[in-house]
Structures are given as C-alpha cells and as structure tokens.
Amino acid sequence: MSQKILTAAGYHRATSYRRHGLTPHSLDWAHQPVPVKRYPQPDRVPLDHDRKLPPLDYPGIMRHASPGHPAAPDIQVMATVFRLAHDVTARAMHGGQPFHYRSVASAGALYPFELYLAAHHIDGLAPGLYHYNLFDFSLTALRRGPVPAIPPVNRGIAATFYITGIFFRSAWKYRSRAYRYVLLDAGHLLENLRLALGALGMDFSIHLDFDDRRAATLLGLDPRREACLVGVHLHGAPAAEMGTGAAGDPKPLAGDILRASVVSDREVAYPDILRIHRAGHAVETGSAGAPPELAVMKKTPASWIGLDPPEFPVPADYARILGQRRSRRNFLSASVSRADLMSFLDLVTGHMGAASAMPPSCRSALATGFLAGSGMPVSPGFYLLDPDARRLGCVSGGGFTESMARACLDQMWLKHAGLHLLFMTDLDALDRTWGPRGYRYAMIEAGRLGQQVYLAATAMGWGACGIGAIYDREAADLLDLSDDGALLYLVGAGPVKRR
Ligand SMILES: Cc1cc2nc3c(=O)[nH]c(=O)nc-3n(C[C@H](O)[C@H](O)[C@H](O)COP(=O)(O)O)c2cc1C
Structure with a gap:
C-alpha cells in the first residue's frame, strides 16, 4: 500500500471513492481546525481596505491578463492585490459560529490555503517575509531584512507571493483524500492572484518547481503540517538594478512560528498525504520539453x-x-x-x-x-x-x-x-x-x-x-x-x- 502512494496514480487510486465502499466518519466538531494562523506576539502591518478599487472590466482582464510590465509597486498596490486575491465577501452565523464567505471557493469551506509575501523592493514596506491575514486585512512580519527569492530566477524581483496548504484543515473532514482538495483549493486561490496581478498590468511568473525544504524554511512552516505549493514572482526593474533576492539559505525561524501550522488541539496525521507530498519533492524536468501524450480517453472526437x-x-x-x-x-x-x-x-x-x-x-x-x-x-x-x-x-x-x-x-x-x-x-x-x-x-x-x-x-x-x-x-x-x-x-x- 505505502509503495503505491508514492506515485500520482497510486495516491489517486488509494483515495478513490467507491459506491458502497465509503467508511463512515464522524466529524470531531470540538476540534475543528481554526481558519487563521495564530502567531505569537504578531508584528502587524495594517493594510488599507478603505481605498476604492480601480474600475476593472472582467472580460477585458480575460483578454489581456497575461504578464504585463515590470513595475515598482508600493504598499497600496500590494493591498489591492491582496484584496482582489483573497478577501472576505460576507459574514454570517452558521451553527452559532461566525462564518466568513470568501472570494475563493474551497472544498467543504475548510480553506486550507495561506498566502505569504516576500517583499524585496516594495515602496512603503520594509524588505522581509510577511503572512497575509485576510480577517483583519494585515500582514504579520515573520522576518525583517532581505530574504532569498525562491525559486531563484535571473530577473529583477520586487516581491514573491507564496501559496501554502495546511493539510489538517482539509483532512479533518476528508482524511487521506484531503491532499486532492488542498491542491485544488490552492489552484482556486492562485487564479484569483494571477487575475489580480494581470488586471493591474503587472509582470509576474508562476512557479510550481522549487526546493520544497528551502521554501518551508523561508516561510517558517512545520513541514509535517503545511507545505508551500506555489510561488509567484512579481518582476520589477532589471535584475542588475533590483537584484534577485538575498543570497544564501534562509535561517530557520523560531519554533513558536513553526507551531502556527498547528490548527487544532487534536490533529490526526494521515501518512498517505505526507507520502505523496514528499514523494513529489524531486523536480523532474519532463521529457526534454516535449509535452506528454495524454491518453485520457479511449475515443477521440468525431x-x-x-x-x-x-x-x-x-x-x-x-x-x-x-x-x-x-x-x-x-x-x-x-x-x-x-x-x-x-x-x-x-x-x-x-x-x-x-x-x-x-x-x-x-x-x-x-x-x-x-x-x-x-x-x-x-x-x-x-x-x-x-x-x-x-x-x-x-x-x-x-x-x-x-x-x-x-x-x-x-x-x-x-x-x-x-x-x-x-x-x-x-x-x-x-x-x-x-x-x-x-x-x-x-x-x-x-x-x-x-x-x-x-x-x-x-x-x-x-x-x-x-x-x-x-x-x-x-x-x-x-x-x-x-x-x-x-x-x-x-x-x-x-x-x-x-x-
Ligand atoms: C475543490 C472543491 C470541491 C468541492 N466539492 C463540492 C462538492 O462535492 N459538493 C458541493 O456541494 N460543493 C462542493 N464544493 C463547494 C464548496 O462547498 C464551497 O466552495 C464552500 O462551501 C464555500 O462556499 P462558497 O463557494 O459559496 O464561497 C467544492 C468546492 C471546491 C473548491
């Protein structure tokens, strides 16, 4: 069984639903995961939510939202990006608990994703690493000072957004199958972020290939619980002027920052999730750039x-x-x-x-x-x-x-x-x-x-x-x-x- 989990096909099949084959599972409501990361003594940078959003025409964005021009963004522009990428859109009470609707869909409304920002050259925001809190629309500074750009690229980088997934938020309900939802949900958030950057005419590049361990160290993640899934570089002036991030490896952050990846007092670890995620640590370049032949269907269109x-x-x-x-x-x-x-x-x-x-x-x-x-x-x-x-x-x-x-x-x-x-x-x-x-x-x-x-x-x-x-x-x-x-x-x- 465990060997099978080490492949995409093996994990997907092992977590398949079969009619009459679902094992009953009652939800542990007393230990429902919290939707927000709890950092000790957070060093907060408030973002301005009151500024009017620029008029953005959706069909227009869809026609032109490919990477735009290098820019020197300031903190106001970054606040707009965060608002467009992931915002609370309504508040309600569900079962006596407050519930926040969001601009991003998520399986079971469990919202496993988190968003971070490595600021390299943002006007009005000191270089460092920040975690985005959508509930109070602020950034929490996790590192102050220059940080490395992951993955390294040979272009000027003004900032990098990172999307992570916290496994137990989804696994609380979906158990071993949750890795599917963590990835799908991360894709939902990525699309909002991509559209936001494109709508504002920014130049960016999207990366799913990077050194997982370096990224986890940079972001201060507990790698058994939370994983970096996507990096999005926001490009600025040429590399010679702007640089490509600090050199060297990030230093590990303190244990109490890593503990913010804990989202419930009673978490269950699902080994299949860690196995498939870790099995994917190696980046394989694919068949010399040639796209694979996908044999998805038995028939081709007539x-x-x-x-x-x-x-x-x-x-x-x-x-x-x-x-x-x-x-x-x-x-x-x-x-x-x-x-x-x-x-x-x-x-x-x-x-x-x-x-x-x-x-x-x-x-x-x-x-x-x-x-x-x-x-x-x-x-x-x-x-x-x-x-x-x-x-x-x-x-x-x-x-x-x-x-x-x-x-x-x-x-x-x-x-x-x-x-x-x-x-x-x-x-x-x-x-x-x-x-x-x-x-x-x-x-x-x-x-x-x-x-x-x-x-x-x-x-x-x-x-x-x-x-x-x-x-x-x-x-x-x-x-x-x-x-x-x-x-x-x-x-x-x-x-x-x-x-
Ligand atoms: C990956 C994914 C899988 C989902 N699967 C189901 C599903 O099987 N059945 C369903 O009724 N809703 C499903 N949903 C919808 C979510 O329940 C919904 O996004 C969530 O409750 C938040 O509500 P909202 O989308 O109205 O903001 C899914 C959403 C996502 C993103």
Missing part, C-alpha cells in the same frame, strides 16, 4: 465545432464578480443561447493552453471538456475543449448529466446544471513525465480553471459549484476514459433560479 468569441463582450465589473461569487446549487434546465455559451467558453478558455501564464508542465498535464445538458445550444453530450485551436470536439452524444450527478455521490441537484466542466488527466503520464510532482501540476491547474468557471458563470448571471465528491471509477467509466484516465475535478455551471 467532429469539431469552432469557438466563436463574441465581438462585443458585455462589460462586467471584476470586483463585483469577486464579491458575488458563491457556490450555487439551484440550477435550472433553462435554454441558453449560442452567443451566451460562446461568451462563457471564451471566458473560461481565455487563459488555457498556450495563452496561459502557467508553467508548461501545468498546461500539458490536463485535458478539459464538458458535458452539455438539455437547454444548451449544442446537442447533449460529452465535448472536449481544444483551447489552442479554439474549437470543441464531440466525443459522445447523449444525456450524461443525470448519470454524472449519480457518479458524484448522488448529488442529484447537479443533473439540472446546463454544463459540467470536466478536468481530466492521464495519471500514468503524470508519473512517467514528471514523477509524483506531476500530480501537483494537474490538480493545481484543475483548481485554477475551476475558479475561472466560477467567475465566468458569475459574470454571465449563472451559478457554479465545484464537485470533488466523485465515485472516481464510476465517473471515469461513464466518460469511457482509459484505464489511467481520471476525472480530477468537475464544476457544474449554468442558469440558476433567481432569488
């Missing part, structure tokens, strides 16, 4: 339809969309026009494939498609998206959405969703090309695109809901995927009942 983007996309205020994004499950089998479907697909595919700012490994680790339900302007069926050729291919015709709702742990409301966006991979190809680290590429990319589906649906006045609860093989068989083909994530989207 016919293709061109994606024709709308000439004049309807403007939509990006800050409003972020604020209104929610998981909605009250789908309606209403009819959708061809123009609306094309607008939606244009938004969703705008940053897929070659147009994406993601590392090539992420772009080539995933195949994307959708199930069209009744009411869609294309015949019901299973379609593959080809973002580079701007087309969609019909793999199989027929009504799939009810059977898919059943394969998603009988979440039958999902059968009314006009579209089921499908994020799929070939698990064996991940292992062969990149080793177990390939699992991170595919899952983080799936989560990133899932967040995009939520935002695009909100812009269209539709609803969306991520689905991680899947009887894995049942769903793969329904789609007639290959033996190593897997449906990693599904997001239902379409018209919803108006309140």
